[in-house]
Amino acid sequence: MKICVCGKGGSGKTTIIKLMADVLRDRGCKVIVLDSDESNPALYRALGLSAPPCSLMESLGGKRAVQEKMRAAMARGEEEPALSIWQQDSMSLKDLPSDYVAENRGIYLIQTGKIERSMEGCACPMGVVTREFLKKFSLHTGEIMLVDMEAGIEHFGRGIETGVDGVVCVVEPSYESVLIAQNVMKLTSSSGASFKGCVLNKVMDEDQEMNLRSLLDESKVPVIGRIGYYQEIQKASLAGMPPTCDRATAEMVPIVDRIFK
Ligand SMILES: Nc1ncnc2c1ncn2[C@@H]1O[C@H](COP(=O)(O)OP(=O)(O)OP(=O)(O)O)[C@@H](O)[C@H]1O
Ligand SMILES: [Mg+2]
DSSP states (O other): OOEEESSEEEETTHHHHOOOEEEEETTTOOEEEEESSSSSOHHHHHOOOOOOOOOOHHHOOOOOHHHHHHHHHHHOOOOOOGGGOOOOOBGGGGGSSSGGGGGEEEEEEEEEEOOOOOSSSSHHHHHHHHHHHEEEEEOOEEEEEEEEESSSSSSHHTGGGGGGGEEEEEEEHHHHHHHHHHHHHHHHTTTSEEEEEEEEEESSHHHHHHHHHHHHHHHTTTTTEEEOOHHHHHHHHHHHOOOOOOOHHHHHHHHHHHHHH
16 A cells, blocks of 8 residues: 655655554565655654665756657647656566665655755646656565655645555644645545544643544544554654654554554
């Protein structure tokens, strides 16, 4: 199953990915994380890696080369959603050269590519690479892919969700985060993926959780669990260390059950 984790900027998508990956790995799954956020550079640190892998963008010859492929395909009359970036019909983890995959304790990281230079152009090629990679990447038995998305909802415009099975939205205690979750649920329904529900994150107390739940309930957005606000997660983040927190991991267990039941 391929699951993408999205939500408002800073709501905790990357943190939730790491906590989820740990729970799944401990259950014996091979967890493949795809970093599709072209801005934030530190997912590899959250996974306890000393360096990120080379990007898929580099494997394709760089962003310019991908832009050229996109132009050529459009000149042939191919419309955006059908753009063919990889020739092969399908690929799996073993088909990727070792430089393009980093691994730590049973969790594998692949990344699309980052914005590197001023004036290098928009991030659309990253979106195309992520979308096409997700469509062509085949999971073997026991493998699960988690996709760490960029903040907000632009990725829906790029059609990235057309390549995943499910969407999870992380909601922090803010009205804006709730509005984004409503939008994510609506956009997911038109993408073909299934909306798995919201994970409430950074919840300070029961009052806050109830308020957040009733706001989401009003718009019929399902909640699949909550993770508290934990100082140790903050501290680890500032130190560039993986967010390890036993209480948060325990709260993640029923969430994983609901998503992967
Ligand atoms: N449950 C939590 N308790 C305390 N701090 C948290 C929790 N979850 C996330 N944080 C902190 O909130 C900040 C944002 O988290 P994170 O980077 O995971 O969010 P994000 O949604 O991936 O952000 P971005 O949109 O920038 O990619 C980090 O400093 C992180 O340590
Ligand atoms: Mg992030």
